[in-house]
């Protein structure tokens with residue numbers, strides 16, 4: 001269609017419609033008519049240009065559409081083929097690229113065993129701070145600090161007063177027995193200070209806040225003497241209070257805590273699985289690509305999957 005339109009509006013086509021210029025004109029009107037004639041030529045030229053551009057636009061729109069369609073079906077095909085094994089999560093350690101990955105959390109044989117409760121330097125109490133992620137970092141670092149100090153770690157207390165005002169305790173969110181048992185080789189963890197020890201303590205635990213990113217030396221110089229003197233020290237607002245420059249074995253311990261020892265409790269795991277399952281079903285039935293939006297309303301996390 002564009003081509004026919006362009007033909008009709010071509011210079012020949014236009015000159016056929018417009019009155020002939022200059023030949024039969026009376027001399028006195030020559031200038032005026034010549035100007036009008038030129039103007040008409042200019043107009044017809046710009047019409048021509050416009051039409052050409054229009055035609056080009058149509059052509060590129062058309063080819064663009066085809067290209068987009070091709071691209072779309074290619075992506076869709078790729079996604080479909082990926083989805084075949086979608087419900088059976090692959091174990092990356094057994095995948096064909098497994099030899100390119102290596103675990104970072106296994107303890108090396110020479111990493112000495114945890115100091116037993118009866119021989120430890122005292123009890124380390126931790127009050128974490130911030131949102132759950134931040135608190136998780138705090139818990140991870142608390143284990144490492146207890147290790148540095150040869151202290152017995154008391155299961156950390158979660159933050160009930162921060163922005164979230166969440167009154168969940170450690171045991172509501174994390175599997176506390178698993179936490180204690182899985183770390184038993186590295187750090188002794190107890191649920192609370194034994195009553196006998198509590199009764200024998202002359203003063204309540206010493207409470208302090210250490211600076212952000214403190215080094216192991218800081219803990220050994222500033223916290224250890226207090227721990228030895230008072231038998232129990234509580235570190236408050238405990239988030240990012242340990243430096244990232246640690247020796248490899250301690251970094252590995254961090255990984256063990258974060259990736260192996262902190263497991264969510266059953267109810268949380270169940271609701272998580274349910275959500276993922278629903279999102280997968282909804283998205284595979286009704287839309288592609290599936291989209292997930294999450295939002296917070298007060299304390300609730302809302303998730304919407306599938307937008308179209």
Ligand SMILES: *[C@@H]1O[C@H](CO)[C@@H](O)[C@H](O)[C@H]1NC(C)=O
Nearest residue numbers: 112115121148149150220224
């Ligand atoms: C912790 O215990 C180990 C082994 O018993 C010892 O070598 C190390 O010096 C102790 N560290 C502290 C800070 O007590």
